[in-house]
């Protein structure tokens with residue numbers, strides 16, 4: 526199987542996602558006015574550390590001049606670095622070719638992130654966030670799969686870092702076993718939405734949250750959330766339902782009330798065997814075939830091109846699954862074909878393996894897999910007449926996915 530080659534912005538994005546960026550004074554200074562990265566930069570042994578603390582804040586997202594969005598991964602071994610400053614602009618450069626530096630900006634630290642709601646609550650903690658022109662609403666992030674075991678095995682998805690509803694979700698009023706979202710949480714959410722849309726031209730709203738073990742109850746919670754969001758969406762910004770797979774009657778209710786414009790129920794991984802291993806909770810409480818059936822029901826309601834499934838691209842290369850990248854790519858390719866033939870559009874997000882920077886063999890296999898999949902996937906989507914609807918996502922908000930970037934390059 527030949528190794529695929531990307532070109533243009535998708536190639537730069539992939540390279541920087543995989544190789545990361547090493548620390549520079551400019552990158553550290555940019556952190557002061559940029560959306561902060563969830564993961565601080567950790568200096569490697571022997572690396573010059575101007576902070577003296579072993580770690581430093583760095584920005585989360587880069588924007589290139591053609592509006593390609595790239596997530597920043599700190600890596601002391603990377604040939605990529607950033608120079609410049611806020612006034613004159615920043616450049617991203619590769620050690621081997623500094624003359625070809627690329628002009629970049631960083632996703633800014635928005636004013637609303639430092640503001641409070643009318644009852645004095647920090648808006649940044651109100652369950653609303655942005656990346657590019659997408660507003661993500663997540664007012665109940667705790668996932669009950671983290672609380673449950675079956676035959677001694679945790680029901681959480683193996684790659685997930687959400688966590689259970691506990692003290693970390695208490696500021697949102699989320700408690701284990703409680704289906705309803707507190708009215709105070711929704712009121713703060715509405716204020717946060719208003720603050721965001723006053724500052725940023727939002728093109729997509731994405732509703733997400735942790736799962737409940739009962740899909741009907743999960744549907745109830747998302748119905749409540751979607752109603753509250755639509756009551757506060759005067760510009761009719763397209764809304765996507767990012768819950769788990771829901772029962773048919775619940776989907777019909779979403780459709781009849783015109784609460785969402787698209788859905789995205791994340792199957793995460795193709796094949797029943799891998800699904801049961803990677804997503805034991807989804808497999809146990811919903812089921813693999815039922816998950817796909819729910820996506821098909823959604824296609825019947827919202828139509829082809831409005832139904833998506835995020836996939837964790839590359840988790841199949843973890844050692845416990847015993848697959849070489851070619852085998853994994855072939856299996857993923859079967860998933861692409863099958864899902865697209867049902868009118869379901871998979872979206873592949875790059876999986877960052879734990880300790881990935883130290884696992885260079887894994888990195889090269891993962892990169893071959895990801896590039897091969899990304900390039901071949903567009904042709905399959907085209908064959909099935911499926912485009913990524915720009916109300917769902919676009920190149921301005923996709924920071925770990927290539928579909929929109931490749932579509933744009935090849936258009």
Ligand code: SF4
Pocket residue numbers: 668669670671680681682685686687734735736804806807
């Ligand atoms: S269902 Fe979602 S939130 Fe829960 S463990 Fe899986 S990926 Fe994480």
